[in-house]
């Protein structure tokens with residue numbers, strides 16, 4: 001799909017962790033892009049490579065993680081070719097990340113306001129103390145915390161407030177792209193709803209782009225217009241939220257959707273996907289979802305499914321052409337259970 005105004009482009013990216021047991025293929029041939037002002041959700045089970053993919057953009061991965069292929073481009077420039085100084089400039093000012101468990105990211109020994117001001121001064125040359133103080137106060141108001149609390153230490157904040165403070169830090173330099181890694185996972189549903197509302201409102205007022213990482217598709221439905229469904233280091237289905245979540249065409253997306261309460265509020269039993277994701281050190285041939293997929297046939301176990309375009313989205317499934325017919329069967333819980341027992 002060719003699109004204009006692409007801010008971030010990820011092209012066939014491969015990121016492997018080097019371990020004594022072998023390479024962990026955490027990200028294995030991922031292609032995605034994010035246009036200016038666009039909100040992309042990245043969803044998938046724990047361990048499927050979401051955080052690894054996002055950390056790579058800001059070169060925040062540990063030394064044992066290597067880029068084995070592909071490239072990432074920010075405003076058309078290859079990220080792997082940027083110098084350390086250029087990457088430093090990109091962080092915060094252009095792209096900022098609300099890290100997974102952001103509430104632990106604050107330094108316990110400094111007042112929160114001092115941490116936000118330091119970050120501003122470090123990344124935006126020429127900003128004075130007074131201006132930094134005013135900007136910190138404004139951004140606290142935006143995330144719904146009284147600016148007086150800038151004088152507090154992290155331990156004086158509740159979990160939800162720490163999370164908002166981390167969001168404030170990520171937004172304070174008006175970045176072009178915000179990457180939010182599970183920003184609400186550890187929070188209760190009321191605070192979660194408030195924070196998602198804040199992120200939505202802020203993203204719209206800044207007209208910046210957003211990548212929202214989560215394992216919860218209802219969070220994506222509330223915050224994004226595009227979604228990429230990731231499984232075992234690969235993208236299974238990628239397109240608009242309307243197409244992908246309302247009318248999934250990959251068996252894994254169908255399974256994920258079955259496992260969450262209906263987005264439209266209709267009552268139906270939740271069906272989880274039996275089994276667990278594959279070991280990323282021992283790659284199996286064929287589609288990595290095949291061992292759990294109720295629709296897998298012989299070719300799925302031997303050949304990697306190519307990504308194909310259909311109805312405004314990209315899907316990696318050998319049986320894409322038949323999926324409209326097959327998907328009705330996915331609503332039957334027993335078809336998923338039978339599959340896993342057949343593999344035992």
Ligand SMILES: Nc1ncnc2c1ncn2[C@@H]1O[C@H](COP(=O)(O)OP(=O)(O)OP(=O)(O)O)[C@@H](O)[C@H]1O
Pocket residue numbers: 017018019024026044045046047048049050051052053062064100215280
């Ligand atoms: N430092 C590391 N060394 C070796 N393997 C790693 C390392 N960090 C992560 N991994 C492995 O890489 C894979 C992807 O991990 P990652 O943290 O990107 O997943 P995730 O989708 O963000 O999961 P979660 O939803 O639990 O946050 C996992 O199999 C994980 O065990």
Ligand SMILES: [Mg+2]
Pocket residue numbers: 050051052100181
């Ligand atoms: Mg993660």
